Amino acid sequence: MRFGTDGVRGVANTELTPSFALDLGRAAARVLGATCAVVGGDTRRSTPMLEAALVAGLASEGLEVHRLGVAPTPAIAYHAARLGGIGAVVSASHNPYADNGIKLFSPSGTKLPDEVEQLIEAELSVLGQPNGEPGVIVDSWAVHDRAAYVEHVLASLEGRSLAGMRIVVDAANGAAFEVAGEVFTRAGAEVLLINATPDGVNINRECGATEPAGLARMVVENGAYAGLALDGDGDRLIAVDETGRVIDGDHVIAICAVDMRSRGLLRHDTVVVTVMTNLGFRLAMAEAGVEVVETAVGDRYVLEELQRGGYSLGGEQSGHVIFHDRASTGDGLATGLALLDVVARSGRRLGVLAAESMTQLPQVLVNVRVSRQLPDIAELLATEIDEAGRAFGGSGRILVRPSGTEPLVRVMVEAPSEELARSTADALAGLVESRYG
Secondary structure: OOOEOOEEEEEEOOOEOHHHHHHHHHHHHHHHOOOEEEEEEOOOOOHHHHHHHHHHHHHHOOOEEEEEEEOOHHHHHHHHHHHOOEEEEEOOOOOOOOEEEEEEEOOOOOEOOHHHHHHHHHHHOOOOOOOOOOOOEEEOHHHHHHHHHHHHHHHHHOOOOOOOOEEEEEOOOOOOOOOHHHHHHHOOOEEEEEOOOOOOOOOOOOOOOOOOHHHHHHHHHOOOOEEEEEOOOOOOEEEEOOOOOEEOHHHHHHHHHHHHHHOOOOHHHEEEEEOOOOHHHHHHHHHHOOEEEEEOOOHHHHHHHHHHHOOOEEEOOOOOEEEOOOOOOOOHHHHHHHHHHHHHHHOOOHHHHHHHHOOOOOEEEEEEEOOOOOOOHHHHOHHHHHHHHHHHOOOOEEEEEEOOOOOEEEEEEEOOOHHHHHHHHHHHHHHHHHHHO
């Protein structure tokens, strides 16, 4: 197995096995050189098995391992940075429950750059027997680490409150199912928590950030101010306004960017996004006086650019949003607090703020399952992509790229009309399937 866009992923117990997890823990300990590690994961049936193996691998190399059990990815990153240790998360994020994954964080709480992941892959091929004394394993999430993480997230409100807001929070039956209700209730909101009864197989199933339709119904039926949907590991957020309309990451970033700029908090008046970000976002930011820096898809690439340029806000359309002054990775709970804080301070509804923040160009995304990884798919279809784009008259985009986590090719088309976007995306997706499916 090899690292993709967000760690290592595969079908649990066939592709991603306990023996691999143990070896990955050992290799990471040797390459990253820390003396301690923080490990946790989501609610999949396979997570405790893989977590135990990963913990064993880290401890066999002499590390003190703090085992958090079920905990959101941003909580693990936060505690890794606090302790100066490796962060290790067992989760496949938004993938179906049968998949699982392992993603690693540096002792500063950031995801690893490509070159460090390559060093770990190289180390995996030359592992010998462990040497020296084994490390110590510590269980501390329920007593101290959970409370510290909650206080860390709530600190972003700077004493402000969400009192008077009725909200619906969808925990995706995932890693944040225990802590999500606590955070927003402590913030003063009236919280209706849904999809917070994980059973090992229902993570992300018809719920969460990838399937917010049920959340939208609950918001409307309960007359809520807003709905907030997390993903399986709690680092992404998709919102729903008071009418049930989905507010994606582009809108969330746009709302927060304009608000932060107005308060002098948007460093260099710049926001960092990926190539998947809607053209309407770019047009809106230009009008608002905000510069846009673009990266490859993946929140770790957004973070690298935030660090390089000294910027304070970035993220993805999928709901990864990084407030770099507060956190080293995306955090769905912190993003939800930030968004609702803007709503509370503005005195306006979320739907109004979203409509004012940007006008979304019609965008269609089609995923095509392929027989092998195709990192050069855009080059293979360059002629066909150029021909299709001529119909847009300069008012659209076509992006064809491989998934970094699954054997998929993603075809994204933005066009002046929904019909043109759909027909173009379907035609290109059909071409990919016929040649490479």
